[in-house]
Amino acid sequence: QPAQFTNPETPGYVxxxxxxxxxxxxSVKKGFEFTLMVVGESGLGKSTLINSLFLTxxxxxxxxPGAADKIERTVQIExxxxxxxxxxxxxxxxxxxxxxxxxxxxxxxxxxxxIAYIDEQFERYLHDESGLNRRHIIDNxxxxxxYFISPFGHGLKPLDxxxxxxxxxxxxxxxxxxxADTLSLKERERLKKRILxxxxxxxxxxxxxxxxxxxxxxxxxxxxxxxxxxxPFCVVGSNQLIEAKGKKVxxxxxxxxxxxxxxxxxxxxxxxRTMLITHMQDLQExxxxxxxxxxxxxxxxxxxxxxxxxxxxxxxxxxxxKEAEVR
Amino acid sequence: xxxxxxxxxAAMSELVPEPRQKPVVPMKPVGINASLLGYIGIDTIIEQxxxxxxxxxxxxxIMVVGQSGLGKSTLVNTLFKxxxxxKSSGWNxxxxxxxxxEIKAIGHVIEExxxxxxxxxxxxxxxxxxxxxENCWEPIEKYINEQYEKFLKEEVNIARKKxxxxxxxxxxLYFISPTGHSLRPLDLxxxxxxxxxxxxxxxxxxADTMTLEEKxxxKQRVRKELEVNxxxxxxxxxxxxxxxxxxxxxxxxxxSMPFAVVGSDKEYQVNGKRVLGRKTPWGIxxxxxxxxxxxxxxxxxxxxxxxxxxxxxxxxxHYETYRAKRLNDNGGLPPMTVETEENHESNL
Numbered sequence: 001q002p003a004q005f006t007n008p009e010t011p012g013y014v015x016x017x018x019x020x021x022x023x024x025x026x027s028v029k030k031g032f033e034f035t036l037m038v039v040g041e042s043g044l045g046k047s048t049l050i051n052s053l054f055l056t057x058x059x060x061x062x063x064x065p066g067a068a069d070k071i072e073r074t075v076q077i078e079x080x081x082x083x084x085x086x087x088x089x090x091x092x093x094x095x096x097x098x099x100x101x102x103x104x105x106x107x108x109x110x111x112x113x114x115i116a117y118i119d120e121q122f123e124r125y126l127h128d129e130s131g132l133n134r135r136h137i138i139d140n141x142x143x144x145x146x147y148f149i150s151p152f153g154h155g156l157k158p159l160d161x162x163x164x165x166x167x168x169x170x171x172x173x174x175x176x177x178x179x180a181d182t183l184s185l186k187e188r189e190r191l192k193k194r195i196l197x198x199x200x201x202x203x204x205x206x207x208x209x210x211x212x213x214x215x216x217x218x219x220x221x222x223x224x225x226x227x228x229x230x231x232p233f234c235v236v237g238s239n240q241l242i243e244a245k246g247k248k249v250x251x252x253x254x255x256x257x258x259x260x261x262x263x264x265x266x267x268x269x270x271x272x273r274t275m276l277i278t279h280m281q282d283l284q285e286x287x288x289x290x291x292x293x294x295x296x297x298x299x300x301x302x303x304x305x306x307x308x309x310x311x312x313x314x315x316x317x318x319x320x321x322k323e324a325e326v327r
Numbered sequence: 328x329x330x331x332x333x334x335x336x337a338a339m340s341e342l343v344p345e346p347r348q349k350p351v352v353p354m355k356p357v358g359i360n361a362s363l364l365g366y367i368g369i370d371t372i373i374e375q376x377x378x379x380x381x382x383x384x385x386x387x388x389i390m391v392v393g394q395s396g397l398g399k400s401t402l403v404n405t406l407f408k409x410x411x412x413x414k415s416s417g418w419n420x421x422x423x424x425x426x427x428x429e430i431k432a433i434g435h436v437i438e439e440x441x442x443x444x445x446x447x448x449x450x451x452x453x454x455x456x457x458x459x460x461e462n463c464w465e466p467i468e469k470y471i472n473e474q475y476e477k478f479l480k481e482e483v484n485i486a487r488k489k490x491x492x493x494x495x496x497x498x499x500l501y502f503i504s505p506t507g508h509s510l511r512p513l514d515l516x517x518x519x520x521x522x523x524x525x526x527x528x529x530x531x532x533x534a535d536t537m538t539l540e541e542k543x544x545x546k547q548r549v550r551k552e553l554e555v556n557x558x559x560x561x562x563x564x565x566x567x568x569x570x571x572x573x574x575x576x577x578x579x580x581x582x583s584m585p586f587a588v589v590g591s592d593k594e595y596q597v598n599g600k601r602v603l604g605r606k607t608p609w610g611i612x613x614x615x616x617x618x619x620x621x622x623x624x625x626x627x628x629x630x631x632x633x634x635x636x637x638x639x640x641x642x643x644x645h646y647e648t649y650r651a652k653r654l655n656d657n658g659g660l661p662p663m664t665v666e667t668e669e670n671h672e673s674n675l
Contacts, residue, residue, distance in 0.1 A: 043506020066552050067510035105513050106459040152504060152533055153396035158424065159458045182505075182536035184607055252538055255618050257610025265608055 031090035033139050034280055035121075037171065038095060039114065039163070040148025041102035042070075045178030049146075049237035050095055052250065052261060053273055056082055057239075058095055075100040075113040096142060102159060111163050118142050118170050122295040143287045144207070144276070145171045149232065151179050155194040156202075164204045170291055172207035172283050174275075175199070180234035180267045181252060181259045188234050195232055206231070209275065210282060227275050233268040236261055384436075384443030386493040387634065388474075390525070391448065392467065392517065393502025394455040395424055397532035402500075402590035403448050405603060405614060406626055410592075411435045411448050425453040428466045432494075449496060455513050464517045471496050471525050475649040495646060497637045498561070498629060499525045502532040503549065503585060507541050510552050518558045524645055526561035526637055528629065529553070534587035534620050535605060535612050542587050549585055560584065562633065566640055579628065586625040589614055 038046050047059050058080050065073070078097045083090060098114055101107075121141045128137045145167065149160060164173055175195065180188060199206060209228050212221040238261050242251040250261040261269050276283075391399040391412075400412035411433065434447045449470070454463055474495040481491040499521065503514055518527055529549070534542060553560065562580065567573040591614050594601045603614040614622045629637070 041506075042511075043504065043508040064508045066548075066555075067512050067515045068552070068556060070509075071512040071515070103511060105516060106461050108459050110458075150396070150504075151536075152398075153394070157395075157456060162458060179536050181607070181609075182533050184605055254535070254538055254610070254612075256612050257607070259607075259609050 031092060032280065033092045033094075034144075034284070035094040035096060035140060035142050036276075037098070037114075037118075037142045037145040038148070039098050039101055039145060040178075041150065042099070044148040044150060045237055046097075046146075046148055048239075049176070049178050049235060051239055052237035052269070053276070054082065054084060054093065055239070056084070058082060070100070070103045071105070073100045073103065075110055077113060077117045094140070107159055110159065111166050114163075115166060115170070118167065119295070122170075122292055123299070125292065126296055126299060139284075141287055141292060142171050143280075144283045145173050146176045147173050149175055149177050149195060151177050151182050151191070151234070155191065156198045161198070161202050161204070164199075164206075165202065168205040169294055172286055172291070173205070174207050175232035176272065177232055177234045178237060181236045181254075183234065192230075192232055192234065207283070207286070209279060223274070227271055230268050230271050233272040233275075235269045235272050236267040237269070381442050383490065384445060385638075386445045386447070387638070388432075388447040388449060388494060388497050389629075390451065390467075390471075390496045390499040391502065392451045392454055392499060393532060394504060395452065397502040397504060398590050399450065399500070399502055399532075401592060402530070402532070402588060402622075404592050405590040405622065406629065407435075407437060407446060409435065409437060411437070411446060412450065424456045426457070428453040428463050430466060430470045447494070460513055463513075464520050467517075468521060468524060471521075472649065475646055476653075478646065479650055479653060493638075495641055496525050497641045499527050501527050501529045503529055505531050505533050505536045505545070505587075507537055507545050509548055515552070515556055515558070518553070518560070519556065522558050522560060524649070526563075526640055526645070527558075528561050528625075529585040530625060531585050531587040533589065535589045537587070546585060546587065550581070561637065561640070563640070566644060583621065583624055583628075586621040586628070588622045588625055589620040590622065 036050075038050060040046050047062070051057055051059070076099050078099060079094055080097070081092065081094045083092050085091070096117070101110055101114070104110070118141075125137065125139065125141055128134065147160070147164060149156065164175075167173065177188075177191065177195075183191065209224060209231075212224040236252065236259050238250050238252050238259075240250065240252070241248045242253045242258050242260075244251060244258040244260060249258075249263075252259045252261075260266050264270055389403070391403060393399055403412045404410055429452050430449060431452065432447050432449045434445060437444045437446050451467055454460075454467070457463065478491060478493065478495055481488060501514070501518060503510065518529070521527055531542075531545065531549070537545060559565070560580075562572075562576040564573075564576075564580070567576055589605065589612055591603045591605050591612075593604070593606075595604045595606055595611050596602075597604065597611055597613060602611075602616070605612040605614075613619050617623055
């Protein structure tokens with residue numbers, strides 16, 4: 001018996017219980033990649049929320065276009081990548097923004113660009129996965145989509161319903177209500193319930209947090225229950241420090257009081273952040289196991305060459321490429 | 328007189344004016360300060376007009392336009408301190424968004440200090456709520472023109488009613504979403520088309536979502552955008568009657584408007600007083616507190632100072648524009664009919 005694998009105290013101890021630690025250590029070394037897509041009309045607080053979540057300024061030179069400029073604009077896709085490191089753990093976060101969504105008078109073609117982008121990332125991954133050199137596949141697939149619902153409405157708008165139905169089989173949807181400080185607590189509860197009812201009514205599939213495993217501790221189980229019960233999250237974003245009750249907090253200063261971003265009695269910001277962080281792994285898994293596999297099987301059934309950026313590559317070229325890869 | 332023959336004669340004729348012809352038009356009246364000569368009693372006409380108005384009452388028709396959920400119904404209820412909106416008239420709030428723009432008019436009689444006002448609130452559910460909102464202002468423009476047409480028909484009757492029922496829209500409150508960014512393309516299109524046929528008063532809805540700085544910046548940006556796009560909201564610059572009007576209205580146009588408002592029909596206790604407001608975990612927003620929002624400014628503007636002017640501009644400017652177009656277009660006014668019991672239309 002190899003000496004290093006025996007623990008003198010427990011006869012028969014093999015030692016593979018150590019595997020999770022090894023995986024953990026490798027992951028930490030490799031770092032995590034996560035792509036978050038953000039969709040919603042202009043002015044719903046998307047950028048502020050992203051900046052608040054990741055304590056950064058992802059949009060330093062931002063120019064807000066006027067209404068006349070928006071009339072001719074189509075939906076754009078803008079991706080910004082930032083590397084965040086915390087206690088030795090590296091996160092390479094890509095935020096995919098969709099300016100122009102919901103702004104036009106006629107939004108019928110609003111989602112084409114966005115769906116094309118999501119599909120293109122799947123297509124690219126499929127192409128890479130089928131290649132010979134698979135060591136450095138970059139995963140740019142969208143792992144999660146924050147869909148922003150207006151806090152000013154009475155529930156979902158026709159555009160919200162149509163868009164979510166068009167992407168719910170392609171990406172994990174997390175509905176978010178930002179600028180929640182415009183709602184009283186009662187109004188929030190009413191709006192959340194209305195939205196959940198409408199989501200069910202229209203058969204929209206949003207991301208479901210997995211239930212806590214039975215062997216988890218009570219605190220974690222309770223936390224998961226609380227998170228599940230709060231969807232959709234009603235949040236307030238801000239990176240401004242305001243003085244409140246003697247200490248400096250991130251918040252918004254009004255003549256009638258201060259809204260604190262990280263106060264759970266004021267809004268669900270902490271819950272949203274917790275959910276995102278503790279479920280990053282799960283969001284990636286569901287993207288891989290469900291959405292990507294859906295895409296892959298549909299795609300392969302459909303047949304045809306795997307097109308990357310509309311380029312049809314012929315057989316000889318493929319062979320040449322593969323040879324180059326092996327080298 | 329014949330042409331002057333010499334230079335001298337010409338010069339002479341300039342010095343001696345020709346005898347003036349008797350003026351056909353009455354001369355400009357000479358101002359008399361009556362109080363110097365003793366009291367005549369002309370000023371009592373104001374009291375006479377007031378009594379008349381109190382007896383007859385008056386019509387006021389206000390339209391609200393904006394995406395669903397911007398607080399239109401609540402604001403109108405707050406403005407008139409009564410349940411006058413569609414929301415309170417048995418409309419179920421769980422009702423779905425209509426597929427096309429609907430026009431719903433609800434009339435109420437409100438009395439205050441012996442004065443009766445027949446208030447009609449015209450709601451426009453479905454505006455701006457669809458995926459494709461192209462031309463969604465057309466039903467609204469059509470409704471407004473239909474009211475002008477109704478009035479015109481009554482006006483050209485041989486036997487006219489003593490008091491033509493006025494269903495024309497005197498004021499259109501346009502609700503801007505408080506994004507804090509800029510106007511939306513739909514806002515521009517609506518106001519461009521409709522500011523030519525009706526008095527538009529833009530308001531920033533649910534203003535409790537913005538801090539003071541954000542509010543000021545947003546208002547400035549909206550004002551600029553409206554100016555750059557040639558949109559004249561009420562009070563329109565070209566209709567200022569005198570310097571006093573102009574000064575007062577300039578201040579409103581350049582500083583106060585668009586009014587950033589918050590509406591509420593719930594009362595709370597603040598500092599021993601009962602106030603209309605919104606309760607949040609971080610404080611109570613008082614609707615009539617000027618340091619919280621500009622509701623009181625809007626209310627004073629629409630009801631306490633400019634109500635009559637809104638009606639006058641509608642009648643003297645917008646209606647006349649419509650009438651002139653009708654005269655030119657069809658080569659004539661609508662056919663004159665004699666009002667009989669059979670074709671008498673009941674008013675709203």
